[in-house]
Amino acid sequence: xxKAAFYDLSGTLLSGNLVMTHGYYARNDRSLLKSAYQLxxxxxxxxxxxxxxxRSRARFNDFSFRAYRGMHRDRLIGLADDLFxxxxxxxxxxxxxxxxxxxxxxxxxxILVTGALDFTIRPIVLHFGFxxxxxxxxxxxxxxxxxxxxxxxxxxxxxxRRIREYATRESIDLTQSCAFSxxxxxxxxxxxxxxxxxxxxTRRLRRIALEKNWPILELREPSSQFPPFLSxxxxx
Amino acid sequence: MKTTExxxxxxxxxxxxxxxxxxxxxxxxxxxISAIDAFAKSTMLLLGGTGFVGKVLLAMILDRFPELKxxxxxxxxxKKLSGEERFYSEILSxxxxxxxxxxxxxxxxxxxxxxxxxxxxNAPLCGLSPEQIEQLRGKVDLVVNLAGVVDFDPPxxxxxxxxxxxxxxxxxxxxxxxxKLVHVSTCFVAGKKNGRISEDAPIVGYFPKRNEGAATFCxxxxxxxxxDVMEQTRQSSSDTRQLKERLREAGMNRAEHWxxxxxYTYTKSMGEQLVAETPGLDYAIIRxxxxxxxxxxxxxxxxxxxxxxxxxxLMGGEGLKGWPVRKDGPLExxxxxxxAEGILIACAAVLCGxxxxxxxxxxADQNPIMLPRLVGFLGMNSRYKHKHKTTGNRLxxxxxxxxxxxxxxxxxxxARRARVHRGLDVIHAALTLGKTLLGEGKVAPYLxxxxxxxxxxxxxxxxxxxxxxxxxxxxxxxxxxxxxxxxRMLTNEDLKRVKWDPESIDWADYWVNIHTKGxxxxxxxxxxxxxxxxx
Numbered sequence: 071x072x073k074a075a076f077y078d079l080s081g082t083l084l085s086g087n088l089v090m091t092h093g094y095y096a097r098n099d100r101s102l103l104k105s106a107y108q109l110x111x112x113x114x115x116x117x118x119x120x121x122x123x124x125r126s127r128a129r130f131n132d133f134s135f136r137a138y139r140g141m142h143r144d145r146l147i148g149l150a151d152d153l154f155x156x157x158x159x160x161x162x163x164x165x166x167x168x169x170x171x172x173x174x175x176x177x178x179x180x181i182l183v184t185g186a187l188d189f190t191i192r193p194i195v196l197h198f199g200f201x202x203x204x205x206x207x208x209x210x211x212x213x214x215x216x217x218x219x220x221x222x223x224x225x226x227x228x229x230x231r232r233i234r235e236y237a238t239r240e241s242i243d244l245t246q247s248c249a250f251s252x253x254x255x256x257x258x259x260x261x262x263x264x265x266x267x268x269x270x271x272t273r274r275l276r277r278i279a280l281e282k283n284w285p286i287l288e289l290r291e292p293s294s295q296f297p298p299f300l301s302x303x304x305x306x
Numbered sequence: 307m308k309t310t311e312x313x314x315x316x317x318x319x320x321x322x323x324x325x326x327x328x329x330x331x332x333x334x335x336x337x338x339i340s341a342i343d344a345f346a347k348s349t350m351l352l353l354g355g356t357g358f359v360g361k362v363l364l365a366m367i368l369d370r371f372p373e374l375k376x377x378x379x380x381x382x383x384x385k386k387l388s389g390e391e392r393f394y395s396e397i398l399s400x401x402x403x404x405x406x407x408x409x410x411x412x413x414x415x416x417x418x419x420x421x422x423x424x425x426x427x428n429a430p431l432c433g434l435s436p437e438q439i440e441q442l443r444g445k446v447d448l449v450v451n452l453a454g455v456v457d458f459d460p461p462x463x464x465x466x467x468x469x470x471x472x473x474x475x476x477x478x479x480x481x482x483x484x485x486k487l488v489h490v491s492t493c494f495v496a497g498k499k500n501g502r503i504s505e506d507a508p509i510v511g512y513f514p515k516r517n518e519g520a521a522t523f524c525x526x527x528x529x530x531x532x533x534d535v536m537e538q539t540r541q542s543s544s545d546t547r548q549l550k551e552r553l554r555e556a557g558m559n560r561a562e563h564w565x566x567x568x569x570y571t572y573t574k575s576m577g578e579q580l581v582a583e584t585p586g587l588d589y590a591i592i593r594x595x596x597x598x599x600x601x602x603x604x605x606x607x608x609x610x611x612x613x614x615x616x617x618x619x620l621m622g623g624e625g626l627k628g629w630p631v632r633k634d635g636p637l638e639x640x641x642x643x644x645x646a647e648g649i650l651i652a653c654a655a656v657l658c659g660x661x662x663x664x665x666x667x668x669x670a671d672q673n674p675i676m677l678p679r680l681v682g683f684l685g686m687n688s689r690y691k692h693k694h695k696t697t698g699n700r701l702x703x704x705x706x707x708x709x710x711x712x713x714x715x716x717x718x719x720x721a722r723r724a725r726v727h728r729g730l731d732v733i734h735a736a737l738t739l740g741k742t743l744l745g746e747g748k749v750a751p752y753l754x755x756x757x758x759x760x761x762x763x764x765x766x767x768x769x770x771x772x773x774x775x776x777x778x779x780x781x782x783x784x785x786x787x788x789x790x791x792x793x794r795m796l797t798n799e800d801l802k803r804v805k806w807d808p809e810s811i812d813w814a815d816y817w818v819n820i821h822t823k824g825x826x827x828x829x830x831x832x833x834x835x836x837x838x839x840x841x
Contacts, residue, residue, distance in 0.1 A: 098689070100710050144679055147814045148686035155694060192819070213814075 071243035075173035076233055076259065079184035079191065081252035082269045083170075083198070083289065086161040088134045089119060091190050094153045095141065112137065128225045131185050135208065139217025143210050147189050154193035162197075163270070163289040169250070170198050172300055178248065179240075183233060183259060185225050204232050230258035248299070250287070254278060265299050338795040341654035341804065346373040348657055351446045351485070353380045353427055353476065354453030356397055358610040359490065359597060363452065363646040364397075365406040365604050368419075370803040371650070372410065378446060380425045380432065389424030401828075402604050427453040427472035432479050439482055448657055449480050450488045450649065454577075456613045458568040458772050461550045462557030465573040466532055470525070473577035477584050486588040486656050487581065488649065493593040493638060493666055493784045495575035497566040498775065502671075502783045505664045509582035509591070512575060514565030523564060525576045525583075531560065567775035582663070590652045590661045594645045595638035595668035595784060596776065599824035601811060603643035607824025615639065616829045617769045619822055622684025623691055623830075625706030626766065628714040628722060629681045630774065635781035636674035640667050640808060641816070647804040648789050654800070655792045662792065668784035672809040675817070677777055678713050683817045685711030716778060723767060730760060 080087045089112070096108035115137065122130040138146070174180055181202045182195060188207050195203055207220045222228050237244050248265035249256075254274040260266035268279035268286045279286050285297035295301060355364045367374060381389035381397070398407050398416065407416055423442075425433030434442075453476075455468040473489070480487045496503045497514025513523035535556050543549035557569035566572040578591050599609040609616065615637070622629075648667040655661035669675070692707035714722075734756060741749040786808075793806040 102708065142682075144682055144814045145686065148683050148818050149689070150818075152686075152690040152693060155690075 071241060071246065073178050073246040073248075074181050074237070074240075074242045075170075075178035075247065076181050076183050076249040076263065077170070077200075078249075078251035078253070078256050078259070078269075079182060079186055079194065081272075082250055083166040084158060084162040084194075086158045088131070088186065089116065090157050090161075091153060091186070092134060092137050094157045095138075095146065095149065098149055098152070100145075128223060131206070131223060131225055132219070135187075135206075135219050136217040138208055138215040141215045143189075143208075143213045143215065146187075146208075146215070150189050151193055153190060154197070158190075158194060159197070164292045165289040165294060167198065169287075169289060169296065169300075170200075172296060173248070174199070176300065179242070181233075181236070183224075183229050183249075185223075185229075202236075204229075204236065226255055227258045229256060230262045233259060233262050251275075260284070265297070267297055335794055335796040335798050335801050337797040339654050339658045339660055339792070339800075340797045341650065341800040342371065342373055342797070344654045344657040345371045346375060348374065348447040349376040349378065349445050350374065350653070351378040351380065351442070351449045351483070353432065353449065353451045354490075355379045356381060356393075357452060357454075357456075358613070359594070359642055359645055359649075360452045361397065361400055361402045361610075362600065362603070362608070362642050363450075363649055365402050366643070366646045366650060366804075368403075368410045368416070369406045369604070374419070376421065376445075377419055378421045378423060378442065380423050380427075380434075382426050382433075383424055390422040393422045402608055402610075406604055427451070427475055428467045430475055430478070431482070432472075432475045434479060439479065443483055446483045446485045448488065448653060449476070449483065449485045450490075450653060451476050452490045454490070454574065456570060458570045459554055459558050460569065461553035462532070462560070462569055463536060463553055465557060465569045469570075469573035470529070470532075470576045470580070473580045477580060477587070480587065481584070488590050488592060488653050488656055489578070489581050490592045490594070490649065491574050491578050492571060493595045493668055493782070494567065494571045494776070495578060495593065496782065496784075497564070497571060497575075498780055500781050502785055503666070504785055505662070505666050505788050509664070510579050512579065516565075518565075525579050528560075528576060535560075567780070568772075588656060588659070588661075590656050590663060590665060592645075592649055592652055592665050592667060593784070594648070595640045595666070595670075595782075597642050597645055598639045599641060599821040600643040601641035601816065601820065603646070606820045607827065608642070609821075609824045609828045612829070612833075614825075615773075615821075616825045616833075618773060619684065619687070619825045620830060620833050621766060621769065622711070623687050623822075623826070625688045625692060625702075626684075627709060627711050628719060629684070629711055629777075630714055630716050630719045630770070631677035631681060631777040632781050633678055633713055635677050635777070636670040636783065637677050637680060637777060638668050638670050638782050638784060639675065640669050641811070644806065644808055648806055650804050651789065651793050651796065651806060654796065660792070660795060662788040665789045665792070666784040666786045667789060668786055669808040669811065670783045671786045672790075673811055673813070674783070675813040679813070680817065681711050681713050683814075683822070686818070687822050716774070719770075726763065730756065730763075 077083060093109065093112050096112045097105050099105040099108050119130060119134060122133055170180055179201045180199070181204065182191065182200045183204045184191060185206055188203070188205050191203065191205055204224065206224045209216045209218045209220050224232065234244070236242070237247070244262055245264035247263040248267060249260050249263040250267050250269040251260055252268075252270045252275065253272055257278065260268070266284050268275050268284050270288055270290055271279055271286060276286060287297060288294040350367070352360070352364065354360050364379070367377060379393065381393045383389050384392050387395070394413065397403065398413065407413060410416060423434060423438055427433075431439065453468060453472060455465050457464070476487070476489070493503070495512075499514055511523055516523065539549060539552045539556060543552055557572070561567065561569050561572035564572065566575065581587065581589050581591060596615060598614050599607050645667050648665060652661060652665050688711070689707050692703045695703050737749050737753050737756065741753070789806050793801070796804075
């Protein structure tokens with residue numbers, strides 16, 4: 071049986087999030103005037119997004135993807151590398167690369183499971199060297215985004231379902247696998263594997279991790295220790 | 307593990323709407339043609355196997371059809387390097403072939419399968435000696451010719467020697483060897499035309515303006531014209547530079563006279579006509595559109611030389627803003643590995659006797675990429691490059707990063723050019739005045755940089771002008787029914803090895819993540835220092 075390491079992205083491996091991504095595309099519209107207009111829209115939507123995030127991650131995602139409505143797919147793909155350089159790369163936590171390298175060396179298949187959109191994570195996948203990606207995709211009509219995500223929206227329970235589906239297809243032993251996430255919204259994902267790791271946890275996830283005796287990992291600090299099931303093998 | 311080296315393994319499947327790694331589901335073929343069986347029984351002679359398409363084709367044969375009985379490759383001698391030495395030292399070590407050779411069992415295995423003959427299509431019998439012909443007679447089943455001068459407007463003799471006389475030499479040896487022929491030409495032999503171009507138009511006597519007047523076109527007459535013009539130009543030119551320039555003009559004018567856009571397409575069409583008028587010859591003519599970076603094989607983004615859209619992509623990356631293109635027209639491009647696959651499919655069909663005479667290998671028929679979208683991509687590439695540029699003028703970089711590319715008309719283009727040249731003239735006048743007032747020392751560096759700027763601008767203008775027929779003056783869609791029909795006749799096992807599927811190309815992903823990056827990686831270094839690259 072194979073084993074896999076499932077990674078959440080934003081908050082876990084880097085601090086960048088959906089709003090920053092969308093802010094980037096808004097800033098880089100075809101003309102300065104259009105950019106200003108788009109950026110204003112993003113800024114105004116931030117308080118609403120905060121409120122939604124507290125209530126439901128799925129609703130939050132739904133709303134934030136609506137901001138892509140009317141954007142041309144060429145532009146979303148054409149600027150993805152710049153988005154990565156400008157917004158996402160600087161926000162990668164210092165220990166992220168080392169962690170991914172470790173799981174890879176230990177024979178885990180590295181899999182990114184994220185609510186982010188396919189075109190935005192392409193450079194990230196290549197940067198970290200992930201083996202597989204499970205992510206959201208926008209719906210396009212005639213190359214223009216409709217503002218909807220192709221269902222089912224990848225978040226919360228859906229992440230766990232897709233992980234189990236993937237494990238069955240690729241004959242992966244989930245009890246031997248591990249998962250990394252920062253948010254309590256990913257509890258279903260963390261619970262499907264034998265080695266869940268609360269990574270840079272939110273206050274809520276930290277409490278739960280302590281209750282369940284899950285290891286807690288801080289990728290933001292260069293000196294933090296990897297959990298025993300990884301560091302043991304690393305010493306060997 | 308994936309690294310940045312293998313960025314192309316992530317492919318967007320536009321049909322399924324998802325990223326995937328590796329091959330998509332296989333097609334179903336009728337099995338009327340079996341490429342594997344046909345190749346297992348055949349010996350192939352490859353001419354022009356050292357060019358951009360040739361090397362990819364060679365790699366594909368070695369990698370996909372190890373069953374092929376024997377492969378004879380003609381390689382031109384290069385100064386002191388014999389054809390054979392050149393093949394093993396230069397060709398096999400090219401990035402296209404390096405890994406393939408490894409996979410095929412190393413150089414020893416290649417030496418067992420491959421025979422190198424030295425020669426040159428420009429010479430009678432393609433430079434093969436009578437002994438070589440004798441040795442190959444009755445053994446070669448198929449000759450595949452990719453040799454050609456692909457420069458659009460070289461001195462007319464260069465084009466004629468390879469594309470016309472070369473075709474004559476080719477036909478000579480095909481007849482002597484009693485083989486079948488696959489001859490690679492170009493879609494653009496259609497000349498200055500618009501709309502859908504059929505594969506069924508008669509080949510012999512074709513010229514683009516034939517519907518406009520009563521004139522007739524025949525290759526023999528053109529050869530007479532060629533002899534006359536060479537004679538006259540040689541006599542009237544005082545030095546080689548002038549001679550070359552006049553021969554270049556002569557070719558372009560003659561092409562223009564019959565309705566072709568340049569010497570290349572004019573001479574290529576004559577090559578086709580010579581093939582088609584040869585009695586009793588089993589042949590297929592392959593006409594690729596503009597050949598671009600590979601989509602998948604041997605790895606995504608492989609590119610070589612300047613005969614693709616590379617000069618345009620590089621200029622876009624440098625920050626050129628105004629692009630004279632048709633708003634409603636596609637750019638007829640096709641990835642080089644699809645061309646190689648198309649050629650192999652046609653080869654199998656010819657060997658089985660189930661071929662058509664003409665195969666267009668193009669994309670717009672099934673999956674067009676419209677020119678304004680490409681202009682958008684060029685702008686985004688410039689934005690990315692200049693935002694992160696640390697050298698050069700900051701203001702200029704900001705302009706190149708944040709001002710978008712636009713589609714302009716040829717009139718606007720001409721007006722802008724005139725304005726730029728007027729501006730440069732004014733600067734030149736001011737500097738000349740400065741020179742008389744302040745002396746040479748202070749002004750000379752500025753004059754030099756002005757000269758450099760002018761030269762750059764002129765190169766840019768010439769490049770754009772060369773491409774105008776393909777992106778502005780004409781709008782082509784080349785019909786590709788023949789290759790699709792022939793591909794459907796293959797066996798399912800064949801279709802796992804070669805497929806014809808330009809309809810599944812996601813142009814945004816291809817242009818941004820494969821083609822542009824391929825050009826930046828493989829062509830930019832040559833472009834930056836052509837002298838170094840040549841050395």
